[in-house]
Amino acid sequence: MHTVAVLALDGVIGLELTGACQIFATATDPASGQRLYDVRVCGDPGGTSVLAFDRPVLRAEAPYGLAAALTADTLVVPAAGEPSPEVVELVRAAHRRGVRIASICTGAFTLAAAGVLDGRRATTHWDHTTELARRHPAVEVVTDTLYLDEGDLLTSAGVTAGLDLCLHLVRRDHGSAVATAVARRLVMAPHRDGGQAQYVPTPVVEGNDSLEPLQHWMTVHLAEPLTLTSIAAQASMSTRTLSRRFRARTGTTPLQWLTTQRLHRARELLETTDLGIDQIASASGFGSALVLRQHFARSLSTTPSRYRRAFARPG
CATH class of the missing domain: 1.10.10.60 (Homeodomain-like)
Structure with a gap:
């Protein structure tokens, strides 16, 4: 079974953490009903402060330590605070092992700090693209997209675009029918193309x-x-x-x-x-x-x- 490790770092955005888990945990084989992913939340011992926007709303303890992320097939890095040297090295090591790595929102800063985005295209929340380009000039920052799939490295814009990215990974792994079933179960749009603009000036009415x-x-x-x-x-x-x-x-x-x-x-x-x-x-x-x-x-x-x-x- 494909193992997905989701990092629960201190200051993680709650919806990004739980949303990624929900997408992968909901994917099942149409014939057998068996789950297609083993989802593991990995974090520091002692618990993690979980945020809603910029305010702590709860503390959570991840069932797996950070080292467990190295054995995963896919590593998801949601937005959190500044990454520790241990987390930066974890991302580097996972990349060397060939783990597929996806970031949500400002999780792209963690990937950039590890150097894995150098020379690659990447995106993040529209309000942070300028800062990402300033701090990491070796990264080709794309400002007007929901998510980017660079094969082994994927990045997305803020919060709900991370859900689109996770659904895109399910579609990439198991096809459109499985991804559509997940979207239907979660009552979300079955497909938003990654090339769609992330900042729409006029809200849908x-x-x-x-x-x-x-x-x-x-x-x-x-x-x-x-x-x-x-x-x-x-x-x-x-x-x-x-x-x-x-x-x-x-x-x-x-x-x-x-x-x-x-x-x-x-x-x-x-x-x-x-x-x-x-x-x-x-x-x-x-x-x-x-x-x-x-x-x-x-x-x-x-x-x-x-x-x-x-x-x-x-x-």
Whole structure:
């Protein structure tokens, strides 16, 4: 079983700690119902101060010591206070061992202090990206993304973006169907693309100004050849107004959002049906197997056939 170690360092943000645990602990095999991850919270003996934003709300004692994190397959580093030399060395040693390491929010500062992000792309909460770049100039700091997947090293923006990152790891390990089941169980969005902007200046609102009905209509009509003009007509807006409102509320464009949903649909069909690649390309709105393969290569660095071999579920 894949072991996930989540660091509970002093000053850890409670939602990041428990949210990461919840995501991985909820993932189960669809056929057997068996858990897919062994989740271990690792920390210093004597307990950890857990924060809600910047205020201590409780003290918790981790069931595993820091050394247990070295034997994990994946190490998750949530936001906490300044890392101790022991923690910095722990991250270095885990990286040398080939452990997959993911940070949430300002946990990226711990990875940067260990030197594992030098020469790599990384992100953190939008309010701390400037400081991360100043303190660690060898890191290529990306300021406008929810999370970054660099293979063995992954970083994310603040709090809930960490949940998106953990769900992304479940999807990467076990496919879209398992990740979607986790999201459904936790009543969260099944997929937010990592490239989506993390800072959206206008909050999502309900009512007449909400894009939710339009987004639902787009998902229902994924297989159709939708254009920006046809989407704008459905919303009774000009293309310029639609694009402006869509980016303000989602951090991306209508067509980029549509492509993400189509990829998500194609992945689900590859995992759960015996449909041919041409049929899946048509059903997900890509039109042809060639276009589907191009999007898989660009976004997932694989082919539809390889993806199916890796994640197809019996029945």
